[in-house]
Amino acid sequence: MHKTVIIGTGPGGLTAAIYLARAGLEPLVIEGPEPGGQLTTTTEVENFPGFPEGVMGPELMDNMRKQAERFGAKFRSGWVNQVDFSQRPFTLTVEGMGEVQAESVIISTGASAKYLGIPGEKENVGRGVSTCATCDGFFFRNKKIIVVGGGDSAMEEANYLTRFASEVVLVNRRSELRASKIMQNRARANDKISWSLDRTPLEVMAGERGVTGLKARNNETGLEEIIEADGVFIAIGHTPNTKFLGGQLTTDEQGYLLVKPGTTEMNIPGVFACGDVQDSRYRQAISAAGTGCMAALDCERFLDEAPLHAEAAAR
Known part of the structure; x- marks a missing residue:
């Protein structure tokens, strides 16, 4: 007892x-x-x-x-x-x-x-992969960052990260976003955010110093591409x-x-x-x-x- x-x-x-x-x-x-x-x-x-x-x-x-x-x-x-x-x-x-x-x-x-479950993801947590923008955004000052997700949390994280990053690329599996219209509009009005929609993340790329980018498949063409970045933030909940x-x-x-x-x-x-x-x-x-x-x-x-x-x- x-x-x-x-x-x-x-x-x-x-x-x-x-x-x-x-x-x-x-x-x-x-x-x-x-x-x-x-x-x-x-x-x-x-x-x-x-x-x-x-x-x-x-x-x-x-x-x-x-x-x-x-x-x-x-x-x-x-x-x-x-x-x-x-x-x-x-x-x-x-x-x-x-x-x-x-x-x-x-x-x-x-x-x-929640993680994507792709190669290079969990093994690079703390080396460029993060699930918390307010925790780790400061470390990416003047760097290029990828945010993966299409909901309100992804829009919020992307907007927040523009305080530090030189560019934020938002990657989503679908061409449409699940986020509310007001959150989408805020993100689209931010000049630092670019969009890479209808892309399926395949692998987090990394070198000796950490993350170098994200390999993704263009769902429209079927071709694989590498989006270069210094960090990948997973924002899928x-x-x-x-x-x-x-x-x-x-x-x-x-x-x-x-x-x-x-x-x-x-x-x-x-x-x-x-x-x-x-x-x-x-x-x-x-x-x-x-x-x-x-x-x-x-x-x-x-x-x-x-x-x-x-x-x-x-x-």
């Missing part, structure tokens, strides 16, 4: 662990297959407060984990296959651990960026990691957890959510950490106000 279990170890989950551990609640933190979340796949992080010279993503996550451990948080590796929120104590079925019971649960499982919850918690149409406004509380008392799993808009390390703090404080208050009776804990 644990006072609280935190599922996930990105900035949100680790911040929650730090706060709860300092409060003496000895949280159990369950790490998934990618401990540290998306920041472990990045190189230098320049926009996290307190690091004027920047900090490497894996180093930042490692330090946050050590800070949580220092105050008494316990870490276990495993994949949460199933949850039962029908009664307290809640029951989590964890691969390699069996059943784990908890008086409260904080979900911080994040959202996974994110998938919140919520399938394991089995529909027990309220989500939006995309699967993001819906917390009560102004809190991190879910529709089931004692369950909280923080980080990208409940944030489809900002998706930043610092905003995830902020909601992690909120989740810890909400959780601590809940445990004070709704203690689990001894007879219930013995079930």
